[in-house]
Amino acid sequence: MIEVENLEVRFGGVTPIDDMTTTFPGGTCGLIGPNGAGKTTFFNVLSGFVKPVAGSVRCNGDDLLKMADFRRARWGLRRTFQTEQAIEELSVYNNVAMVHEHSGLSRASREEDVLGAIKFVGLGMDPGTKVGTLGARDRRLIEVARAVVGKPRLLLLDEPAAGLPEEETEHLAGVIKRIPEQIGGLVILVDHDMSLVSACCEVTAVLDFGKLIASGPTAEVLRDENVIRAYLGTEEKL
Protein backbone atom coordinates (compact mmCIF):
# COMPACT_ATOMS: atom_id res chain seq x y z
CA MET A 1 0.00 0.00 0.00
CA ILE A 2 1.21 3.49 -0.88
CA GLU A 3 0.02 6.58 0.89
CA VAL A 4 0.68 9.86 -0.90
CA GLU A 5 0.11 12.99 1.18
CA ASN A 6 0.00 16.60 -0.02
CA LEU A 7 2.61 15.93 -2.66
CA GLU A 8 3.70 19.01 -4.58
CA VAL A 9 6.28 19.38 -7.36
CA ARG A 10 7.27 22.66 -8.97
CA PHE A 11 9.43 23.34 -12.02
CA GLY A 12 9.91 27.09 -11.98
CA GLY A 13 6.45 28.54 -12.49
CA VAL A 14 4.84 25.21 -13.45
CA THR A 15 3.27 22.92 -10.88
CA PRO A 16 3.12 19.46 -12.47
CA ILE A 17 1.84 17.92 -9.24
CA ASP A 18 -0.34 20.07 -7.04
CA ASP A 19 -1.31 18.93 -3.53
CA MET A 20 -1.84 15.28 -4.45
CA THR A 21 -3.24 13.07 -1.71
CA THR A 22 -4.25 9.53 -2.51
CA THR A 23 -3.81 5.89 -1.60
CA PHE A 24 -2.92 2.97 -3.84
CA PRO A 25 -4.28 0.01 -1.88
CA GLY A 26 -2.74 -3.01 -3.62
CA GLY A 27 -2.92 -5.26 -6.64
CA THR A 28 -2.72 -3.34 -9.91
CA CYS A 29 -3.77 0.30 -9.70
CA GLY A 30 -4.28 2.56 -12.70
CA LEU A 31 -3.07 6.14 -12.97
CA ILE A 32 -4.53 7.99 -15.92
CA GLY A 33 -4.90 11.53 -17.17
CA PRO A 34 -4.45 13.65 -20.30
CA ASN A 35 -0.97 14.45 -21.62
CA GLY A 36 0.96 16.69 -19.23
CA ALA A 37 -1.22 15.75 -16.28
CA GLY A 38 1.78 14.82 -14.12
CA LYS A 39 1.72 11.02 -14.31
CA THR A 40 5.33 10.55 -15.36
CA THR A 41 6.40 13.30 -12.95
CA PHE A 42 4.74 11.29 -10.17
CA PHE A 43 6.76 8.23 -11.22
CA ASN A 44 9.89 10.34 -11.32
CA VAL A 45 9.21 11.46 -7.74
CA LEU A 46 8.89 7.83 -6.69
CA SER A 47 12.12 6.97 -8.57
CA GLY A 48 13.96 9.88 -6.96
CA PHE A 49 14.72 11.77 -10.19
CA VAL A 50 12.53 14.68 -9.11
CA LYS A 51 12.54 16.18 -5.62
CA PRO A 52 9.12 17.38 -4.44
CA VAL A 53 8.87 20.68 -2.57
CA ALA A 54 6.32 19.30 -0.13
CA GLY A 55 4.49 16.17 0.85
CA SER A 56 5.35 12.60 1.67
CA VAL A 57 5.13 9.15 0.09
CA ARG A 58 4.99 6.17 2.40
CA CYS A 59 5.15 2.61 1.10
CA ASN A 60 4.32 -0.13 3.58
CA GLY A 61 5.37 2.31 6.29
CA ASP A 62 8.77 3.24 4.74
CA ASP A 63 9.44 6.86 3.78
CA LEU A 64 10.36 6.45 0.10
CA LEU A 65 11.51 10.03 -0.43
CA LYS A 66 14.30 9.73 2.17
CA MET A 67 16.13 7.03 0.17
CA ALA A 68 18.90 7.77 -2.38
CA ASP A 69 17.65 7.14 -5.92
CA PHE A 70 19.77 4.06 -6.68
CA ARG A 71 18.98 2.52 -3.28
CA ARG A 72 15.27 2.40 -4.05
CA ALA A 73 15.81 -0.62 -6.34
CA ARG A 74 17.35 -2.39 -3.37
CA TRP A 75 14.32 -1.48 -1.27
CA GLY A 76 12.11 -3.09 -3.92
CA LEU A 77 11.10 -0.36 -6.38
CA ARG A 78 11.18 -1.04 -10.10
CA ARG A 79 9.93 0.83 -13.11
CA THR A 80 9.71 0.81 -16.87
CA PHE A 81 10.04 3.90 -19.06
CA GLN A 82 7.84 5.41 -21.76
CA THR A 83 10.62 4.89 -24.26
CA GLU A 84 11.87 1.39 -23.60
CA GLN A 85 15.32 1.20 -22.07
CA ALA A 86 16.42 -2.41 -22.52
CA ILE A 87 20.24 -2.39 -22.72
CA GLU A 88 21.25 -3.07 -26.32
CA GLU A 89 24.83 -4.14 -25.63
CA LEU A 90 23.83 -6.92 -23.24
CA SER A 91 22.16 -10.27 -23.79
CA VAL A 92 18.57 -10.87 -22.72
CA TYR A 93 19.84 -12.83 -19.71
CA ASN A 94 22.32 -10.14 -18.64
CA ASN A 95 19.69 -7.42 -19.05
CA VAL A 96 17.60 -9.07 -16.38
CA ALA A 97 20.55 -10.34 -14.33
CA MET A 98 22.10 -6.90 -13.94
CA VAL A 99 18.95 -5.61 -12.23
CA HIS A 100 19.06 -8.67 -9.97
CA GLU A 101 22.70 -8.17 -8.99
CA HIS A 102 22.42 -4.44 -8.42
CA SER A 103 19.34 -4.66 -6.23
CA GLY A 104 21.16 -6.68 -3.60
CA LEU A 105 19.46 -10.02 -4.21
CA SER A 106 21.10 -13.32 -3.41
CA ARG A 107 23.53 -14.68 -5.98
CA ALA A 108 22.41 -18.25 -5.27
CA SER A 109 18.94 -17.75 -6.70
CA ARG A 110 20.03 -15.46 -9.57
CA GLU A 111 19.90 -17.88 -12.47
CA GLU A 112 16.57 -19.35 -11.39
CA ASP A 113 15.02 -15.90 -10.78
CA VAL A 114 16.28 -14.45 -14.07
CA LEU A 115 15.18 -17.38 -16.21
CA GLY A 116 11.88 -17.40 -14.31
CA ALA A 117 11.26 -13.73 -15.13
CA ILE A 118 12.13 -14.26 -18.81
CA LYS A 119 9.71 -17.18 -18.95
CA PHE A 120 7.04 -15.25 -17.04
CA VAL A 121 6.81 -12.51 -19.69
CA GLY A 122 6.68 -15.15 -22.42
CA LEU A 123 10.00 -14.57 -24.18
CA GLY A 124 10.90 -17.72 -26.05
CA MET A 125 14.29 -16.86 -27.54
CA ASP A 126 17.72 -18.02 -26.38
CA PRO A 127 18.57 -15.95 -23.25
CA GLY A 128 22.03 -15.36 -24.74
CA THR A 129 20.59 -13.31 -27.64
CA LYS A 130 21.83 -9.71 -27.80
CA VAL A 131 19.03 -7.23 -27.20
CA GLY A 132 20.29 -4.95 -29.99
CA THR A 133 19.05 -7.50 -32.52
CA LEU A 134 15.48 -7.69 -31.17
CA GLY A 135 12.29 -5.88 -32.12
CA ALA A 136 10.06 -3.46 -30.16
CA ARG A 137 7.75 -6.11 -28.68
CA ASP A 138 10.58 -8.24 -27.32
CA ARG A 139 12.34 -5.22 -25.86
CA ARG A 140 9.17 -4.15 -24.07
CA LEU A 141 8.82 -7.63 -22.62
CA ILE A 142 12.48 -7.60 -21.54
CA GLU A 143 11.81 -4.35 -19.69
CA VAL A 144 8.87 -5.99 -17.93
CA ALA A 145 11.09 -8.99 -17.09
CA ARG A 146 13.70 -6.58 -15.67
CA ALA A 147 10.95 -5.00 -13.59
CA VAL A 148 9.49 -8.21 -12.12
CA VAL A 149 12.71 -10.14 -11.38
CA GLY A 150 13.32 -10.80 -7.70
CA LYS A 151 9.77 -9.98 -6.60
CA PRO A 152 9.84 -6.18 -6.08
CA ARG A 153 7.48 -4.51 -3.62
CA LEU A 154 6.41 -1.68 -5.91
CA LEU A 155 6.36 -1.73 -9.69
CA LEU A 156 5.75 1.33 -11.88
CA LEU A 157 4.74 0.71 -15.50
CA ASP A 158 4.90 3.89 -17.58
CA GLU A 159 2.87 3.37 -20.78
CA PRO A 160 4.12 -0.16 -21.39
CA ALA A 161 1.89 -0.56 -24.43
CA ALA A 162 2.95 2.68 -26.15
CA GLY A 163 3.71 2.06 -29.80
CA LEU A 164 2.76 -1.61 -29.80
CA PRO A 165 0.25 -3.06 -32.29
CA GLU A 166 -3.05 -4.34 -30.90
CA GLU A 167 -2.41 -8.08 -30.74
CA GLU A 168 0.89 -7.49 -28.96
CA THR A 169 -0.84 -5.19 -26.48
CA GLU A 170 -3.18 -8.09 -25.71
CA HIS A 171 -0.26 -10.36 -24.85
CA LEU A 172 1.22 -7.60 -22.70
CA ALA A 173 -2.12 -7.10 -20.91
CA GLY A 174 -2.14 -10.80 -20.09
CA VAL A 175 1.33 -10.50 -18.60
CA ILE A 176 0.50 -7.36 -16.61
CA LYS A 177 -2.63 -8.99 -15.17
CA ARG A 178 -0.53 -11.85 -13.79
CA ILE A 179 2.13 -9.59 -12.22
CA PRO A 180 0.53 -9.04 -8.77
CA GLU A 181 0.29 -12.76 -8.07
CA GLN A 182 3.81 -13.30 -9.46
CA ILE A 183 5.55 -10.66 -7.34
CA GLY A 184 3.07 -10.24 -4.50
CA GLY A 185 3.68 -6.47 -4.64
CA LEU A 186 1.83 -3.39 -5.80
CA VAL A 187 1.71 -2.35 -9.46
CA ILE A 188 0.89 1.14 -10.72
CA LEU A 189 0.03 1.28 -14.39
CA VAL A 190 0.05 4.47 -16.43
CA ASP A 191 -1.42 4.15 -19.90
CA HIS A 192 -3.60 5.94 -22.42
CA ASP A 193 -5.15 2.68 -23.60
CA MET A 194 -8.37 2.60 -21.53
CA SER A 195 -9.15 -1.00 -22.45
CA LEU A 196 -5.74 -2.02 -21.05
CA VAL A 197 -6.36 -0.01 -17.87
CA SER A 198 -9.90 -1.39 -17.36
CA ALA A 199 -8.69 -4.92 -18.04
CA CYS A 200 -5.78 -4.79 -15.59
CA CYS A 201 -6.73 -2.38 -12.80
CA GLU A 202 -9.35 -2.69 -10.09
CA VAL A 203 -8.87 0.85 -8.89
CA THR A 204 -7.75 3.91 -10.81
CA ALA A 205 -6.73 7.46 -9.96
CA VAL A 206 -7.03 10.33 -12.41
CA LEU A 207 -4.71 13.34 -12.62
CA ASP A 208 -5.43 16.51 -14.53
CA PHE A 209 -3.06 19.50 -14.51
CA GLY A 210 -1.30 18.02 -11.48
CA LYS A 211 -4.48 17.71 -9.45
CA LEU A 212 -6.14 14.48 -8.44
CA ILE A 213 -9.66 14.74 -9.89
CA ALA A 214 -10.99 11.24 -9.20
CA SER A 215 -10.08 7.91 -7.66
CA GLY A 216 -11.90 4.68 -6.94
CA PRO A 217 -13.02 1.50 -8.73
CA THR A 218 -11.95 1.74 -12.38
CA ALA A 219 -15.40 1.34 -13.96
CA GLU A 220 -16.85 4.14 -11.81
CA VAL A 221 -13.91 6.44 -12.37
CA LEU A 222 -14.16 6.06 -16.15
CA ARG A 223 -17.84 7.13 -16.01
CA ASP A 224 -17.06 10.13 -13.78
CA GLU A 225 -18.14 13.42 -15.35
CA ASN A 226 -14.98 15.28 -14.31
CA VAL A 227 -12.84 12.58 -15.88
CA ILE A 228 -14.76 12.64 -19.16
CA ARG A 229 -14.52 16.41 -19.21
CA ALA A 230 -10.77 16.31 -18.57
CA TYR A 231 -10.24 13.89 -21.41
CA LEU A 232 -12.72 15.25 -23.95
CA GLY A 233 -12.64 18.89 -22.94
CA THR A 234 -16.46 19.15 -22.60
CA GLU A 235 -17.93 22.62 -22.00
CA GLU A 236 -18.35 23.62 -18.38
CA LYS A 237 -21.89 22.60 -17.39
CA LEU A 238 -22.18 24.28 -14.03
Added chain:
Amino acid sequence: MITALLLLVLFGLPVLFSNFWVQVCTLVAVYSIVALGLNLLMGRVGLVSLGQIAVLALAAWVGARLLFATGLPFPVVLIMTGLVTMVLGTIIGLPALRLSGLYLALVTLMLAGAITVVLASTDFPNGGEGFLGHQEGGTGATAGSGQAEPIRRPAIAETPDGYFRYTVIATALMFLLVLAHIRGKPGRAWAAIHQSEPAALAAGVNVTLYKLWAFALAAFITGVAGGLLGGAVGVLFNFQFPTEESIVLLAVVLMGGIYSLWGAIIAGAFMQLLPELLNDWGVAADLLTILFGVGILQVLLTAPAGLVDQVPRDMGRLGRLIWRLAGRAFKRPADTARSP
Protein backbone atom coordinates in the same frame (compact mmCIF):
# COMPACT_ATOMS: atom_id res chain seq x y z
CA MET B 1 43.57 -18.52 -31.80
CA ILE B 2 44.42 -15.62 -29.50
CA THR B 3 47.10 -17.69 -27.76
CA ALA B 4 48.64 -18.55 -31.13
CA LEU B 5 48.61 -14.90 -32.12
CA LEU B 6 50.22 -13.90 -28.84
CA LEU B 7 52.95 -16.56 -29.23
CA LEU B 8 53.60 -15.39 -32.78
CA VAL B 9 53.96 -11.80 -31.57
CA LEU B 10 56.17 -12.82 -28.63
CA PHE B 11 58.59 -15.06 -30.51
CA GLY B 12 58.05 -14.27 -34.18
CA LEU B 13 58.31 -10.48 -34.23
CA PRO B 14 61.73 -10.14 -32.50
CA VAL B 15 63.24 -12.73 -34.86
CA LEU B 16 61.79 -11.21 -38.01
CA PHE B 17 62.50 -7.55 -37.36
CA SER B 18 65.47 -5.36 -36.45
CA ASN B 19 65.90 -3.80 -33.01
CA PHE B 20 64.46 -0.53 -34.27
CA TRP B 21 61.16 -2.09 -35.31
CA VAL B 22 61.00 -4.17 -32.13
CA GLN B 23 61.35 -0.92 -30.19
CA VAL B 24 58.52 0.60 -32.27
CA CYS B 25 56.35 -2.46 -31.56
CA THR B 26 57.09 -2.07 -27.83
CA LEU B 27 55.67 1.44 -28.07
CA VAL B 28 52.65 0.12 -29.99
CA ALA B 29 51.96 -2.21 -27.06
CA VAL B 30 52.36 0.62 -24.53
CA TYR B 31 50.08 2.97 -26.45
CA SER B 32 47.47 0.28 -27.02
CA ILE B 33 47.10 0.15 -23.22
CA VAL B 34 46.55 3.92 -23.20
CA ALA B 35 44.07 3.54 -26.07
CA LEU B 36 42.35 0.78 -24.14
CA GLY B 37 41.73 3.23 -21.30
CA LEU B 38 39.95 5.67 -23.61
CA ASN B 39 38.22 2.79 -25.42
CA LEU B 40 36.80 1.71 -22.06
CA LEU B 41 35.67 5.20 -21.07
CA MET B 42 34.06 6.04 -24.41
CA GLY B 43 32.89 2.71 -25.74
CA ARG B 44 31.62 1.18 -22.54
CA VAL B 45 30.52 4.09 -20.35
CA GLY B 46 30.08 6.91 -22.85
CA LEU B 47 32.54 9.32 -21.19
CA VAL B 48 34.76 11.34 -23.51
CA SER B 49 38.09 12.19 -21.93
CA LEU B 50 40.66 14.32 -23.75
CA GLY B 51 43.16 14.06 -20.93
CA GLN B 52 44.48 10.53 -21.30
CA ILE B 53 47.90 11.48 -22.67
CA ALA B 54 48.33 13.85 -19.74
CA VAL B 55 47.48 10.96 -17.43
CA LEU B 56 50.14 8.94 -19.27
CA ALA B 57 52.64 11.76 -18.76
CA LEU B 58 51.88 11.83 -15.03
CA ALA B 59 52.25 8.06 -14.90
CA ALA B 60 55.57 8.17 -16.76
CA TRP B 61 56.77 10.82 -14.31
CA VAL B 62 55.71 8.76 -11.27
CA GLY B 63 57.17 5.58 -12.75
CA ALA B 64 60.51 7.18 -13.62
CA ARG B 65 60.77 8.76 -10.16
CA LEU B 66 60.05 5.42 -8.45
CA LEU B 67 62.51 3.55 -10.66
CA PHE B 68 65.31 5.98 -9.90
CA ALA B 69 64.52 6.46 -6.22
CA THR B 70 63.95 2.84 -5.22
CA GLY B 71 65.46 -0.52 -5.98
CA LEU B 72 62.06 -2.21 -5.99
CA PRO B 73 61.45 -4.98 -8.53
CA PHE B 74 60.05 -3.70 -11.84
CA PRO B 75 56.59 -5.30 -11.56
CA VAL B 76 56.14 -3.80 -8.08
CA VAL B 77 57.03 -0.37 -9.45
CA LEU B 78 54.54 -0.88 -12.31
CA ILE B 79 51.73 -1.69 -9.91
CA MET B 80 52.64 1.20 -7.59
CA THR B 81 52.71 3.55 -10.58
CA GLY B 82 49.32 2.22 -11.59
CA LEU B 83 47.89 2.82 -8.13
CA VAL B 84 49.29 6.36 -7.77
CA THR B 85 48.02 7.23 -11.26
CA MET B 86 44.67 5.69 -10.37
CA VAL B 87 44.26 8.16 -7.51
CA LEU B 88 45.28 11.10 -9.73
CA GLY B 89 43.12 9.88 -12.62
CA THR B 90 40.09 9.49 -10.38
CA ILE B 91 40.51 13.10 -9.27
CA ILE B 92 40.61 14.10 -12.95
CA GLY B 93 37.43 12.05 -13.37
CA LEU B 94 35.54 13.95 -10.67
CA PRO B 95 34.06 16.52 -13.12
CA ALA B 96 32.56 13.57 -15.00
CA LEU B 97 30.06 13.14 -12.18
CA ARG B 98 28.47 16.46 -13.14
CA LEU B 99 29.40 16.88 -16.78
CA SER B 100 29.08 14.81 -19.89
CA GLY B 101 29.66 15.02 -23.62
CA LEU B 102 31.31 18.16 -24.95
CA TYR B 103 31.70 19.82 -21.55
CA LEU B 104 33.47 16.83 -20.03
CA ALA B 105 35.75 16.66 -23.08
CA LEU B 106 36.55 20.36 -22.68
CA VAL B 107 37.29 20.15 -18.95
CA THR B 108 39.56 17.11 -19.36
CA LEU B 109 41.34 18.88 -22.24
CA MET B 110 41.97 21.96 -20.06
CA LEU B 111 43.29 19.74 -17.28
CA ALA B 112 45.57 18.01 -19.74
CA GLY B 113 46.85 21.40 -20.86
CA ALA B 114 47.53 22.37 -17.24
CA ILE B 115 49.42 19.12 -16.61
CA THR B 116 51.50 19.66 -19.75
CA VAL B 117 52.48 23.14 -18.55
CA VAL B 118 53.45 21.89 -15.09
CA LEU B 119 55.51 19.04 -16.55
CA ALA B 120 57.21 21.39 -18.97
CA SER B 121 58.40 23.57 -16.10
CA THR B 122 59.49 20.74 -13.78
CA ASP B 123 60.88 18.29 -16.35
CA PHE B 124 61.16 14.55 -16.04
CA PRO B 125 63.27 12.90 -13.36
CA ASN B 126 66.56 11.52 -14.66
CA GLY B 127 68.15 10.29 -11.48
CA GLY B 128 68.87 13.66 -9.88
CA GLU B 129 68.26 14.71 -6.30
CA GLY B 130 65.02 15.60 -4.54
CA PHE B 131 61.36 15.30 -5.42
CA LEU B 132 61.76 16.46 -9.00
CA GLY B 133 64.78 14.20 -9.50
CA HIS B 134 66.01 16.18 -12.48
CA GLN B 135 69.59 17.24 -13.09
CA GLU B 136 70.77 19.40 -15.94
CA GLY B 137 72.85 17.64 -18.53
CA GLY B 138 72.16 14.25 -16.95
CA THR B 139 70.67 11.68 -19.21
CA GLY B 140 69.80 12.75 -22.66
CA ALA B 141 70.19 11.98 -26.28
CA THR B 142 73.18 14.31 -26.29
CA ALA B 143 74.48 12.65 -23.08
CA GLY B 144 76.01 15.74 -21.46
CA SER B 145 78.05 14.74 -18.44
CA GLY B 146 76.70 11.21 -18.58
CA GLN B 147 76.39 10.98 -14.80
CA ALA B 148 72.91 9.57 -14.71
CA GLU B 149 71.71 6.20 -15.95
CA PRO B 150 68.77 5.80 -18.34
CA ILE B 151 65.55 4.59 -16.72
CA ARG B 152 66.21 1.02 -15.77
CA ARG B 153 64.56 -2.07 -17.22
CA PRO B 154 63.74 -5.29 -15.39
CA ALA B 155 66.76 -7.56 -14.97
CA ILE B 156 65.10 -10.35 -16.94
CA ALA B 157 64.37 -8.07 -19.88
CA GLU B 158 67.36 -5.82 -20.53
CA THR B 159 67.58 -6.38 -24.29
CA PRO B 160 65.14 -4.80 -26.77
CA ASP B 161 63.68 -8.24 -27.54
CA GLY B 162 63.38 -9.13 -23.88
CA TYR B 163 61.75 -5.83 -22.98
CA PHE B 164 59.40 -6.18 -25.94
CA ARG B 165 58.21 -9.58 -24.67
CA TYR B 166 57.93 -8.19 -21.15
CA THR B 167 55.78 -5.29 -22.40
CA VAL B 168 53.54 -7.50 -24.52
CA ILE B 169 52.86 -9.79 -21.57
CA ALA B 170 52.09 -6.80 -19.32
CA THR B 171 49.81 -5.44 -22.06
CA ALA B 172 48.00 -8.77 -22.35
CA LEU B 173 47.48 -8.75 -18.57
CA MET B 174 45.98 -5.24 -18.75
CA PHE B 175 43.62 -6.35 -21.52
CA LEU B 176 42.59 -9.35 -19.42
CA LEU B 177 41.99 -7.08 -16.43
CA VAL B 178 39.70 -4.86 -18.48
CA LEU B 179 37.99 -7.86 -20.06
CA ALA B 180 37.29 -9.32 -16.62
CA HIS B 181 35.66 -6.03 -15.62
CA ILE B 182 33.55 -5.84 -18.77
CA ARG B 183 32.34 -9.41 -18.44
CA GLY B 184 31.48 -8.89 -14.78
CA LYS B 185 29.19 -6.77 -12.64
CA PRO B 186 30.91 -3.44 -13.45
CA GLY B 187 30.62 -4.13 -17.19
CA ARG B 188 26.89 -4.67 -16.94
CA ALA B 189 26.54 -1.50 -14.85
CA TRP B 190 28.55 0.46 -17.44
CA ALA B 191 26.37 -0.88 -20.25
CA ALA B 192 23.31 0.35 -18.35
CA ILE B 193 24.84 3.80 -17.74
CA HIS B 194 25.88 3.99 -21.40
CA GLN B 195 22.31 3.29 -22.49
CA SER B 196 20.56 5.67 -20.09
CA GLU B 197 21.45 7.02 -16.67
CA PRO B 198 17.88 7.16 -15.34
CA ALA B 199 17.32 3.54 -16.37
CA ALA B 200 20.59 2.54 -14.68
CA LEU B 201 19.54 4.31 -11.49
CA ALA B 202 16.14 2.64 -11.62
CA ALA B 203 17.91 -0.72 -11.93
CA GLY B 204 19.81 0.01 -8.72
CA VAL B 205 23.16 0.98 -10.27
CA ASN B 206 25.20 3.42 -8.19
CA VAL B 207 25.98 5.60 -11.21
CA THR B 208 28.47 7.84 -9.37
CA LEU B 209 30.48 4.90 -8.09
CA TYR B 210 30.66 3.09 -11.41
CA LYS B 211 31.62 6.20 -13.38
CA LEU B 212 34.50 6.85 -10.99
CA TRP B 213 35.37 3.16 -11.15
CA ALA B 214 35.73 3.43 -14.94
CA PHE B 215 38.00 6.47 -14.59
CA ALA B 216 40.02 4.68 -11.91
CA LEU B 217 40.48 1.55 -14.01
CA ALA B 218 41.42 3.56 -17.11
CA ALA B 219 43.93 5.54 -15.03
CA PHE B 220 45.38 2.37 -13.47
CA ILE B 221 46.15 0.72 -16.79
CA THR B 222 47.42 4.04 -18.19
CA GLY B 223 49.65 4.19 -15.11
CA VAL B 224 51.12 0.78 -15.88
CA ALA B 225 51.61 1.95 -19.48
CA GLY B 226 53.47 5.00 -18.18
CA GLY B 227 55.80 2.81 -16.14
CA LEU B 228 56.47 0.60 -19.15
CA LEU B 229 57.06 3.64 -21.36
CA GLY B 230 59.91 4.87 -19.14
CA GLY B 231 61.74 1.57 -19.49
CA ALA B 232 61.07 1.46 -23.21
CA VAL B 233 62.49 4.86 -24.12
CA GLY B 234 65.09 5.18 -21.33
CA VAL B 235 64.86 8.96 -21.31
CA LEU B 236 61.65 10.94 -20.99
CA PHE B 237 61.08 14.43 -22.29
CA ASN B 238 58.01 16.53 -21.68
CA PHE B 239 57.64 17.16 -25.42
CA GLN B 240 56.73 13.49 -25.79
CA PHE B 241 53.34 14.32 -24.26
CA PRO B 242 51.87 17.37 -26.00
CA THR B 243 48.28 18.17 -25.14
CA GLU B 244 47.14 17.72 -28.73
CA GLU B 245 48.33 14.10 -28.59
CA SER B 246 45.16 13.39 -26.56
CA ILE B 247 43.09 14.51 -29.54
CA VAL B 248 45.09 12.25 -31.86
CA LEU B 249 44.45 9.45 -29.36
CA LEU B 250 40.70 10.11 -29.57
CA ALA B 251 40.90 9.97 -33.37
CA VAL B 252 42.80 6.67 -33.52
CA VAL B 253 40.64 5.09 -30.83
CA LEU B 254 37.51 5.99 -32.82
CA MET B 255 39.10 4.66 -36.00
CA GLY B 256 40.18 1.41 -34.38
CA GLY B 257 36.72 0.89 -32.94
CA ILE B 258 35.43 1.71 -29.47
CA TYR B 259 33.12 -1.26 -29.02
CA SER B 260 35.83 -3.89 -29.30
CA LEU B 261 38.98 -4.23 -27.22
CA TRP B 262 40.90 -5.19 -30.38
CA GLY B 263 40.23 -1.66 -31.61
CA ALA B 264 42.67 -0.42 -28.96
CA ILE B 265 45.52 -2.43 -30.51
CA ILE B 266 44.75 -0.95 -33.93
CA ALA B 267 44.73 2.47 -32.28
CA GLY B 268 48.15 1.80 -30.72
CA ALA B 269 49.54 0.77 -34.10
CA PHE B 270 48.09 3.87 -35.79
CA MET B 271 49.65 6.07 -33.17
CA GLN B 272 53.16 4.57 -33.04
CA LEU B 273 53.75 2.29 -36.01
CA LEU B 274 52.20 4.33 -38.81
CA PRO B 275 54.37 7.46 -38.33
CA GLU B 276 57.52 5.29 -38.35
CA LEU B 277 56.37 3.44 -41.45
CA LEU B 278 55.72 6.73 -43.24
CA ASN B 279 59.18 7.97 -42.23
CA ASP B 280 60.66 4.75 -43.52
CA TRP B 281 58.93 5.23 -46.86
CA GLY B 282 60.12 8.81 -47.01
CA VAL B 283 56.70 10.40 -46.53
CA ALA B 284 56.40 13.26 -44.03
CA ALA B 285 54.67 12.00 -40.87
CA ASP B 286 52.84 15.32 -40.65
CA LEU B 287 50.65 13.93 -43.39
CA LEU B 288 49.09 11.75 -40.70
CA THR B 289 46.95 14.61 -39.41
CA ILE B 290 45.26 14.72 -42.81
CA LEU B 291 45.13 10.92 -43.12
CA PHE B 292 43.57 10.60 -39.66
CA GLY B 293 41.05 13.30 -40.55
CA VAL B 294 39.98 11.45 -43.68
CA GLY B 295 40.11 8.12 -41.84
CA ILE B 296 37.86 9.28 -39.06
CA LEU B 297 35.36 10.72 -41.52
CA GLN B 298 35.32 7.40 -43.36
CA VAL B 299 34.82 5.41 -40.15
CA LEU B 300 32.11 7.67 -38.73
CA LEU B 301 30.17 7.64 -41.99
CA THR B 302 30.48 3.99 -42.98
CA ALA B 303 31.47 1.98 -39.90
CA PRO B 304 30.64 3.46 -36.48
CA ALA B 305 32.07 0.34 -34.84
CA GLY B 306 35.49 1.09 -36.31
CA LEU B 307 37.97 -0.67 -38.53
CA VAL B 308 38.03 -3.70 -36.26
CA ASP B 309 34.45 -4.33 -37.37
CA GLN B 310 34.64 -2.95 -40.89
CA VAL B 311 37.76 -4.62 -42.29
CA PRO B 312 36.77 -8.26 -41.58
CA ARG B 313 33.22 -7.54 -42.80
CA ASP B 314 34.32 -5.93 -46.05
CA MET B 315 37.03 -8.56 -46.60
CA GLY B 316 34.34 -11.22 -46.16
CA ARG B 317 32.16 -9.45 -48.72
CA LEU B 318 35.06 -9.13 -51.13
CA GLY B 319 35.85 -12.83 -50.67
CA ARG B 320 32.24 -13.81 -51.41
CA LEU B 321 32.16 -11.52 -54.44
CA ILE B 322 35.32 -13.07 -55.85
CA TRP B 323 33.98 -16.55 -55.12
CA ARG B 324 30.75 -15.71 -56.91
CA LEU B 325 32.50 -14.20 -59.92
CA ALA B 326 34.85 -17.17 -60.10
CA GLY B 327 31.86 -19.50 -59.83
CA ARG B 328 30.15 -17.69 -62.69
CA ALA B 329 33.28 -17.75 -64.82
CA PHE B 330 33.61 -21.48 -64.42
CA LYS B 331 29.84 -21.99 -64.85
CA ARG B 332 29.07 -23.51 -61.48
CA PRO B 333 25.48 -22.44 -60.85
CA ALA B 334 25.33 -24.45 -57.59
CA ASP B 335 27.79 -22.06 -55.93
CA THR B 336 25.99 -19.00 -57.20
CA ALA B 337 22.74 -20.23 -55.72
CA ARG B 338 24.34 -21.00 -52.36
CA SER B 339 25.97 -17.65 -51.74
CA PRO B 340 23.65 -15.05 -50.18
